[in-house]
Amino acid sequence: MWCVETAAETRQERKARTRRAILAAALDIADEQSLAALSLRQVTREVGIVPTAFYRHFASVEQLGLALVDESFASLREMIRDVRRGNPELHGVIRGSVGVLVEHVHDQRAHFRFIGRERFGGVPAVRTAIRHELELFERELATDLARLSDLDAWTSEDLRVLANLIVNAMVSTAEGIISAPPEQPDAERAIIRTAEKQLRMIVVGAANWRSS
């Protein structure tokens, strides 16, 4: 089982490497096509392996898609950890959160793109997986919100509704940034301003909301 570490790759390292290569290639292709229109052969061609070798790693393209969902939401969770680190002052928390979002969208562009596209895309299993993950994410946000001083009297349903509103606004923001003309900072800055204003509007609404 255990061998002395040699310079050459161990067998499972090698396998893990091509698996990651497949995921990367698929994500790369899915940036301009949708997952449903992506062919197994296209992926293996880009990886540099023969089509049939694909099955050593995934039973189908659908399974590949589910793995990509996992991968994407792992990086998303990393993002929310960064947000939690921010200072809890109101004005700062808004600008900071949007900033973290924008930053993560930039260097996890492919993941966000994938989620945005496949959320309502052609592969049902992937669709429901994303919906489920997004729901978990929303629930997490709701419990975070519950800890804020102004919102501790809210019902859990109202918190969920608020979290849903925020998540939707943020998802739209992310999708806007992704499909904005690349590296034209004006359009992007406008989107960021909009996002910040919307969050502030939502917060103002929340502050004046009396839970029924």
Add this chain to the structure above:
Amino acid sequence: MWCVETAAETRQERKARTRRAILAAALDIADEQSLAALSLRQVTREVGIVPTAFYRHFASVEQLGLALVDESFASLREMIRDVRRGNPELHGVIRGSVGVLVEHVHDQRAHFRFIGRERFGGVPAVRTAIRHELELFERELATDLARLSDLDAWTSEDLRVLANLIVNAMVSTAEGIISAPPEQPDAERAIIRTAEKQLRMIVVGAANWRSS
């Protein structure tokens, strides 16, 4: 040019009919696949014509997609007309608007599904066409909002931001209704409740917003 009206179809009537049949078939197929993964042959097979006949009506599947975008937003504009007809009382306007939305989503289900799926789908031209239409829609809503008494002092930018927030929430609501388990009224009613609450939160936020 002009002939006496006979029982048989005129030539252009016939052409228009198969064109509509193509659009309907494509919309039907796109309900479970995405447009990018839809084949010309699949469509013509469902219509009952030979593949090459497709080109008499559309130069490509992309053009078909753009036609579908037009068709879909035509019905959406019809919806907004219905909303304008509603009474302007605050509580009523929210419940009424959500009601109209839900109703239209139900009997234009395929159109809404198509827009939701292709908004970030695999065909760039269709994507940008939808984005453009949605932007027009948003602008219309902003001018509608400007007529409300509480909002007449707002800057046009703030109105656009507010309209964007509302449209995003409504789009999410529509997508939620579409992908809710069909004809299970509980899930759908929960979505409707959420949508109404979110609109109310946004309105509360707007009411307490001082335009900068």
Add this chain to the structure above:
DNA sequence: CCTTTGAGTGAACAACCGTACACTCAAACC
């Protein structure tokens, strides 16, 4: 050291794809 394992190979398949081209034949036109 010999055996087992399993990631990757390579050829072959049936099915489907988009599109080119020459055609029919009834309605539209002069």
Add this chain to the structure above:
DNA sequence: GGTTTGAGTGTACGGTTGTTCACTCAAAGG
């Protein structure tokens, strides 16, 4: 009434797809 037009036909083509099957051959294991 003869001619033109154009929606729809039928065949055929080269290319891509998913999946099968028997295979190699180096690392892992006893």
